[in-house]
Amino acid sequence: MYRIGAFSKITSLTVKALRYYDEQGLLRPSARDESGYRLYSEEDYQTARRIALLRRFGFSIAELRDVLRGSGSDDELAVYLQEKRSLLEREVRRKQAQIDALEKALASFSQQKGEDKAMEPEQKTLPALWVLSARFCGAYPEVGAHIGALYKAAKGSACGPPFSLYYDEEYREGDADIELCLPVREGTRGAKRLAGAKALSLLHIGPYDNLGPAYKRLLDTARAQGLNCLSPSREIYHKGPGMIFKGNADAYRTEIAVPVRPAE
Template identity: 50%
Template sequence: MYKIGEFSKITSLTIKALRYYEEQGILCPSERDKNGYRLYNDQDYERARLIALLRGLDFSIMEIRDVISNYGGEEDLSYFLKEKQAQILERIAGEKALLKKLEEALPGGSAAGIIRQEYDIVIKEIEEMIVVSTRFRGAYSDVGKYIGSLYKAAGNKSFGCPFSLYYDEEYREDADVELCVPVKGMVQASGISCRKLPGCRTISTIHKGGYDELGFAYKALLDAAYERNLQPVSPSREIYRKGPGLIFRGNPSNYVTELMIPVREMDIPMQEQKG
């Protein structure tokens, strides 16, 4: 058995660190002597070596706790290290994407001056249609998770482009989304809704490019609606004319999305509201 000072020396962990790890419940002394002093054994030593390794690889205390509670040997450790490696690679990819955006935003970059596309605004009457759909709460990017199951349910009855209905008036991290695929007739499938989507009058435009810039298209639609004394109502609609595939995302610059916002005549003209 080792006293805390001796244990600190053989593990290269400070006494302060050992006490902290005890508080966190990841490295507690196996015994205490009659005076209450901490005593560590060889099993504690092996755990301390594991903790030191993980800390050196930038594992957080929460991650270390998770590893220790599920650790059964070197084979298990290999899985944890591979998962950590994948997380780091994902983070690096995110940082590289951010660096690219920063470079584009610098003077002389492709995004310098915030030059945006021109949007042609049209009023469209949308007819009633039958759709298979699934409604969920989540991130906007979660849409891709459900598209495959909808097309499987629709089978050879699917036609036209998939689209999303957004029921929130504001931007949300847990958006209320209904993903739809138009079909030629009623379809029955477990976990999938099939219903008639009523027609409506909409204000519409086409956005060419990635989904991260859809806000510019929405602004153009809202500005145009108010100029025409039209009241936007939900749900808005995003029709994916050309987007990522089921496996590969492709070049976002080539995406084509039609945005539609249902509208109705304002009871009081916008000019009078401002006055």
């Protein structure tokens, strides 16, 4: 039997840690001497080795409790280690996605000064158009899934960049009211006429996930000019991803146009 000091040395677990594991019910000493000092057995040593191994791989106290309760052999322990590996791999992928998002955010900061100079809102008249359209309720990235079908239906009669109409006044998650439109020549089967409108417009250069500041600039300009913004707003995709390849998102060119009228 080993007293706690010696047991600490042979297991590379601090005395503080051993006391904590005792309190948590993970590694209780097999006995105590007449003075109440903890005494650890060979079996306790094997448990301590397992705990040290599992803590090294980031197992939480709750996970340790599960593993120690459910693994009586090395083969059973290996199953838990494989599960932990899968969890860590998923965590690595999640962290990498966060890093990628941070990289985009950092890149957008360096772009914004140049983009702000390009994003000068202007009043313009959106002409009446004949369009093929697909209206759906869903997430914003789903727009791309409908473009191919519209081009196929157009059968070569497309005559302008596709655009989306957004009927919601607010940002929505997963249930936005969207109509994707493709300008086509008059007489195209299935086409409808979209009326023109007075609008406040600006050109956004860069990824779609950085459109928020552009919308803010439009809304601020409308307020300063005494204009009311109307629905649906429009995003015109002058340059974006192709049908197969996404291309360089930093070079995407998206015109945002919001119908306006003088405030009463």
